[in-house]
Amino acid sequence: MRLTMDQVIRYQTEGCLIVDEVLSAADLQPVIEELNEVIDQRARQMLAEGRLKELHETEPFERRLALLQEQCPDIGKGMDIADYLGDAIFALLGHDKLLDVVECLLGSEISCNPIQHVRAKLPWKSKTGDPQPSYFENVPWHQDCAVTTEDSEASEIITFWMPLVDARAETGCMEIMPEVFKRGYMTHQASGGTTIVPEQLPDVQPVLAECRKGSLVIMNKYTPHRGISNVSDIIRWSIDLRYHKTGANSGRSYQPSFVVRSAKNPDLVLRNSSEWRKLWQESRNAPQPSKVHRV
Numbered sequence: 001m002r003l004t005m006d007q008v009i010r011y012q013t014e015g016c017l018i019v020d021e022v023l024s025a026a027d028l029q030p031v032i033e034e035l036n037e038v039i040d041q042r043a044r045q046m047l048a049e050g051r052l053k054e055l056h057e058t059e060p061f062e063r064r065l066a067l068l069q070e071q072c073p074d075i076g077k078g079m080d081i082a083d084y085l086g087d088a089i090f091a092l093l094g095h096d097k098l099l100d101v102v103e104c105l106l107g108s109e110i111s112c113n114p115i116q117h118v119r120a121k122l123p124w125k126s127k128t129g130d131p132q133p134s135y136f137e138n139v140p141w142h143q144d145c146a147v148t149t150e151d152s153e154a155s156e157i158i159t160f161w162m163p164l165v166d167a168r169a170e171t172g173c174m175e176i177m178p179e180v181f182k183r184g185y186m187t188h189q190a191s192g193g194t195t196i197v198p199e200q201l202p203d204v205q206p207v208l209a210e211c212r213k214g215s216l217v218i219m220n221k222y223t224p225h226r227g228i229s230n231v232s233d234i235i236r237w238s239i240d241l242r243y244h245k246t247g248a249n250s251g252r253s254y255q256p257s258f259v260v261r262s263a264k265n266p267d268l269v270l271r272n273s274s275e276w277r278k279l280w281q282e283s284r285n286a287p288q289p290s291k292v293h294r295v
C-alpha cells in the first residue's frame with residue numbers, strides 16, 4: 001500500500017496519521033505465534049520452578065499472559081523485542097507492506113531504528129483497587145525524541161505503532177496531540193516515566209487514536225502522545241517500531257540500526273535474523289554509554 005498525496009500532506013501538517021488495514025491478520029499471525037511460544041516457554045519454566053501453579057494453556061493470546069501474571073508478576077518482565085529477538089518479529093521489521101508506507105515518507109534508503117517494543121498492556125483492575133499500571137504499560141505524555149540522544153536532533157525518525165488486537169478507548173489505545181510537533185522539543189522529566197514537564201504540557205484537545213488490528217498509527221518524533229488505561233478484560237498487545245533514513249543518526253548509536261530497504265544498494269539490506277541477533281549481542285557486550293538518552 002502506498003500513501004495517497006492527501007495522507008502524506010496530513011502526516012506532514014498534523015505530525016500523525018492513522019492508516020487502516022496495512023497488515024492482514026495473516027501477516028501478524030507469525031508474530032503472535034512467536035509471542036505465544038515465548039510465553040509458553042516461560043510459563044513451563046516457572047511451573048518447573050514452583051513459581052506457577054496453572055499454565056492456562058487453552059487461554060487465547062488476548063488473555064493468557066494476564067492470567068499467568070496474576071500468579072507470577074515477573075512472567076512478563078524482559079519480554080521485549082530485543083530480549084527474545086525472534087525470527088517472526090525480525091521479518092515484520094522489514095515487511096514490504098510496512099516499508100512501502102515508510103518509503104512514502106522517508107524515501108527509498110531506509111533503516112530500522114533500534115527503539116522498538118512489544119507491549120502487553122494488561123487490563124487495569126482499578127475497580128478492585130489494584131495499583132496503577134507501570135509506566136511502560138500506561139506511557140505518560142511524551143515526545144519520542146525524548147528517548148533519543150541529542151545527536152539525532154536533525155534526523156527524521158518516524159514511529160509506527162500497530163496494535164495486535166483492536167485498539168479502542170476501552171482497551172487502552174493511544175492519545176495524540178496533532179500539530180503540536182511544530183513547537184519542537186519540550187522539556188521532559190524522568191520521574192513518573194519519561195514525560196513532558198507539567199508546565200510545558202500543551203493545552204490542546206487530544207485525539208483518540210482508535211484503530212483496528214492491522215492498522216498503523218504513524219507519528220513524528222515531536223508529536224506528543226500517551227497510552228491510556230486498559231479498562232477492558234483483554235490484553236492490549238501492540239508493537240511500536242521506528243524508521244529513519246540510512247546514514248542519519250538513530251538517537252541510539254550504541255544499539256544496532258540496520259538497512260531494511262535500499263534502491264541504491266539492495267545488497268546492504270539485512271535479511272538474516274542470525275546476523276541481527278549477533279548485532280544485538282555485540283552491542284550488549286560493548287561498553288554502555290553513561291547516559292542512554294537525553295532525559
Ligand SMILES: O=C(O)CCC(=O)C(=O)O
Pocket residue numbers: 119121137138139144159161172173174225226227228238240
Ligand atoms: O503503546 C503505548 O501505549 C504507548 C506507546 C508509545 O508511547 C510509543 O510507542 O512511543
